[in-house]
Amino acid sequence: ATPTALLVGTGRGAQLGILIKGPEVLESTRRVDTIVLDKTGTVTTGRMSLAEVHVAKGTTEDEVLRYAGAVEHSSEHPIAKAVADGARERAGELPVVTEFRNTAGLGVSGVVNGTVVLAGRAAFLADRSVAVDDRLTLAKVNAEKQGATAVFVAWDGAARGVLVVSDTIKPTSAQAVAELRALGLRPVLLTGDNAGAAEVVAEAAGITEVVAEVLPEDKVAAVKRLQGEGRVVAMVGDGVNDAAALAQADLGLAMGTGTDAAIQAGDLTLVRGDLRAAVDAIRLARRTLGTIR
Ligand code: ADP
Ligand code: MG
Numbered sequence: 001a002t003p004t005a006l007l008v009g010t011g012r013g014a015q016l017g018i019l020i021k022g023p024e025v026l027e028s029t030r031r032v033d034t035i036v037l038d039k040t041g042t043v044t045t046g047r048m049s050l051a052e053v054h055v056a057k058g059t060t061e062d063e064v065l066r067y068a069g070a071v072e073h074s075s076e077h078p079i080a081k082a083v084a085d086g087a088r089e090r091a092g093e094l095p096v097v098t099e100f101r102n103t104a105g106l107g108v109s110g111v112v113n114g115t116v117v118l119a120g121r122a123a124f125l126a127d128r129s130v131a132v133d134d135r136l137t138l139a140k141v142n143a144e145k146q147g148a149t150a151v152f153v154a155w156d157g158a159a160r161g162v163l164v165v166s167d168t169i170k171p172t173s174a175q176a177v178a179e180l181r182a183l184g185l186r187p188v189l190l191t192g193d194n195a196g197a198a199e200v201v202a203e204a205a206g207i208t209e210v211v212a213e214v215l216p217e218d219k220v221a222a223v224k225r226l227q228g229e230g231r232v233v234a235m236v237g238d239g240v241n242d243a244a245a246l247a248q249a250d251l252g253l254a255m256g257t258g259t260d261a262a263i264q265a266g267d268l269t270l271v272r273g274d275l276r277a278a279v280d281a282i283r284l285a286r287r288t289l290g291t292i293r
Helices: 003-015 025-031 039-043 061-072 078-091 122-126 134-145 173-182 195-205 216-228 240-248 260-265 276-288
Strands: 018-020 034-038 049-055 097-103 107-112 115-120 149-155 158-166 186-190 209-211 233-237 251-255 268-270
Touching: 003 018, 003 025, 003 276, 018 276, 025 251, 025 276, 034 039, 034 216, 039 078, 039 186, 039 195, 049 061, 049 078, 049 134, 061 078, 061 097, 061 107, 061 115, 061 149, 061 158, 078 149, 078 158, 107 149, 115 122, 122 149, 134 149, 134 158, 134 195, 173 186, 173 195, 173 276, 186 195, 186 216, 195 209, 216 233, 216 240, 233 240, 233 276, 240 251, 240 260, 251 260, 268 276
Parallel strands: 034 186, 034 233, 186 209, 233 251, 251 268
Antiparallel strands: 018 268, 049 158, 097 107, 107 115, 115 149, 149 158
């Protein structure tokens, strides 16, 4: 394509709510044959809410909510926001946290009232040899069957509660996936979340290939693996945890509603955070470069 055609394409992109970093990006956009979609905040709204609270023997709901809310309050993760907001609604003012630490893709920790509190997934607790009673394990299994996410809350060597957080698929995701398929792209759902939650979202979005329980650093490896199979990979994501994979992909698409880290790592930004703009971007690139198929 001529430089003029590329500039026109870039301008047309802006009108469609697609910010393109440079004209050369359209060339990679045209060639992609696989599209990796992050789940939380990309295929789903990422606006999670606290649905259930389960507590271990000897612990009160109030205590679990206040401790979990206090540590999650310092995290930007959509799950953390749901926990902190839900805890404040149900248990009032949250205590202060110090020594806050985020372990990407696993959970958070901090000191509340002199006690180290952990909030995160089962693997986060297992890594720290925390005991989990059967009642809480059952609550987690049931939550995951419904496609929700279980957040374990622990202190003093034992899990004290499970908070169930759920999210909903964006109304436009299924249509976008169908159109991406019609353009000849193979969609893959990639998430750090549990396999149950991933399957429920994949089913609703019409995605058959799912890679779940992937740590943030392993999202890059998942993209590399597909590239190793000779695929030209686009990746769509919104989180800090997606940034490296967006950079690794042949084409990185960041949700404009996502984090700055994702936007900086991406080659283009879908301003409205609507997956249908990914469809528009691919159509635009093919049209601009004269290879509609
Ligand atoms: P995704 O890939 O779907 O955007 P992440 O990689 O950010 O998800 O997180 C993977 C999993 O790690 C989450 O589903 C959750 O179980 C757990 N997790 C991550 N951050 C937190 C947090 N701040 N509080 C509780 N759990 C968390
Ligand atoms: Mg995400």
